Amino acid sequence: MSKVFFAPMSFSRYDSSQTLPAKFERMLEQSELKGAVKGKKIAIKMHVGSGLSYSTIPPVFIRKLVDFLRREGAECFVTDHYVYGRHPEDRGYIDSVLGCPVLDACGYFGKYFYTKEVDFKKLRHVDVAGLIHDADYLIDFSHVKGHGACGYGGACKNIAMGCVTDRTRHELHSLEGGLSWNRDKCIHCGQCIQSCNHHANSFSEENYQGNYNVFFHNCTLCQHCMKVCPTEAITLDSHDYRDFQRGMAIATKTVLDCFEPENRYFINVLTQITALCDCWGMTTPSLVPDIGICASTDIASIEQATLDLIKFEKLNPEGVPEGLELGDHGHLFERLHGKDPYQQVAALADVGLGETKYETVIVE
Ligand code: SF4
Ligand code: SF4
Numbered sequence: 448m449s450k451v452f453f454a455p456m457s458f459s460r461y462d463s464s465q466t467l468p469a470k471f472e473r474m475l476e477q478s479e480l481k482g483a484v485k486g487k488k489i490a491i492k493m494h495v496g497s498g499l500s501y502s503t504i505p506p507v508f509i510r511k512l513v514d515f516l517r518r519e520g521a522e523c524f525v526t527d528h529y530v531y532g533r534h535p536e537d538r539g540y541i542d543s544v545l546g547c548p549v550l551d552a553c554g555y556f557g558k559y560f561y562t563k564e565v566d567f568k569k570l571r572h573v574d575v576a577g578l579i580h581d582a583d584y585l586i587d588f589s590h591v592k593g594h595g596a597c598g599y600g601g602a603c604k605n606i607a608m609g610c611v612t613d614r615t616r617h618e619l620h621s622l623e624g625g626l627s628w629n630r631d632k633c634i635h636c637g638q639c640i641q642s643c644n645h646h647a648n649s650f651s652e653e654n655y656q657g658n659y660n661v662f663f664h665n666c667t668l669c670q671h672c673m674k675v676c677p678t679e680a681i682t683l684d685s686h687d688y689r690d691f692q693r694g695m696a697i698a699t700k701t702v703l704d705c706f707e708p709e710n711r712y713f714i715n716v717l718t719q720i721t722a723l724c725d726c727w728g729m730t731t732p733s734l735v736p737d738i739g740i741c742a743s744t745d746i747a748s749i750e751q752a753t754l755d756l757i758k759f760e761k762l763n764p765e766g767v768p769e770g771l772e773l774g775d776h777g778h779l780f781e782r783l784h785g786k787d788p789y790q791q792v793a794a795l796a797d798v799g800l801g802e803t804k805y806e807t808v809i810v811e
Contacts, residue, residue, distance in 0.1 A: 449743060449805050504590050513525075513546040524550050550578055568622055587714070592723065598781060611702070629682070632680035669772075688790075713742065741753055
């Protein structure tokens with residue numbers, strides 16, 4: 448059974464040693480990173496956010512990690528895709544604050560990558576970002592949040608969508624599928640558009656004319672549009688979101704295969720857990736109170752433990768958009784986005800990336 452370290456937010460007294468950055472330091476000292484990184488070049492993959500977002504990993508934690516790695520004799524850099532266009536400096540991610548460079552994973556022009564061929568439906572190429580590929584060691588440092596396309600964004604999503612090129616992201620999204628529209632049956636009444644609570648569907652022309660389009664990032668597959676359609680013009684097709692989750696597991700495995708198993712580490716930060724991904728350029732109220740930080744050598748275990756820690760019973764209604772109807776079963780993210788996040792963990796285990804059973808080691 449894999450070990451997952453967990454540093455909880457909860458504290459027993461008013462003392463800085465009881466706060467999360469202090470626990471994070473102690474977690475690193477106890478972790479498998481200790482004594483394992485000397486002389487290595489380490490890529491710290493994180494999401495640098497965009498626009499007005501302020502919920503990505505706070506710089507204080509990144510600095511703690513960088514200082515620890517340097518004390519251990521490693522060389523490191525923080526990396527993500529679209530770094531230069533997303534201005535990480537606006538959110539405090541600069542060399543002098545973090546203690547190491549912040550670099551675009553595919554280089555300044557976004558053209559530095561290594562192509563690995565895969566064969567899963569429309570996913571045919573995993574273009575591994577060059578700077579990630581060339582590192583000796585990968586630390587997958589992820590901010591945990593919900594995600595419209597797959598329910599949940601954590602360690603797997605940080606690699607699958609963040610360590611690759613636009614071509615791979617496009618191929619992954621094309622797996623989403625979900626709804627089919629029959630032009631011959633459509634009478635252009637517009638009821639499908641009015642029934643959608645997620646602004647996920649539209650017609651290409653005014654007055655519900657032209658082609659029917661679905662923006663699958665927003666679509667929860669709630670099927671309201673299908674149910675209100677008087678002519679059965681909208682139906683479910685053979686794809687489902689599980690293809691996207693499996694595609695992400697395959698892309699994650701392809702990236703991780705560039706590293707020996709002992710040269711991979713996963714850290715999930717469970718603070719400011721919002722409904723949507725950090726790429727939306729905004730931060731909405733947290734769905735639940737801050738929880739803490741998890742760390743593990745096993746990506747399936749850390750994802751499972753992370754999801755288990757996020758409880759529907761703790762839901763802050765302010766974190767849910769007004770008028771959005773929550774589902775009545777499953778994980779909080781499933782009720783919010785209509786997609787079971789545990790399918791993503793199962794897909795990771797299925798492609799050989801760890802196990803879903805885990806043992807928790809509390810870091811006090
Ligand atoms: S399935 Fe639901 S969320 Fe998706 S387009 Fe239809 S009404 Fe909107
Ligand atoms: S509800 Fe059905 S018939 Fe009406 S516009 Fe939508 S797809 Fe066409």
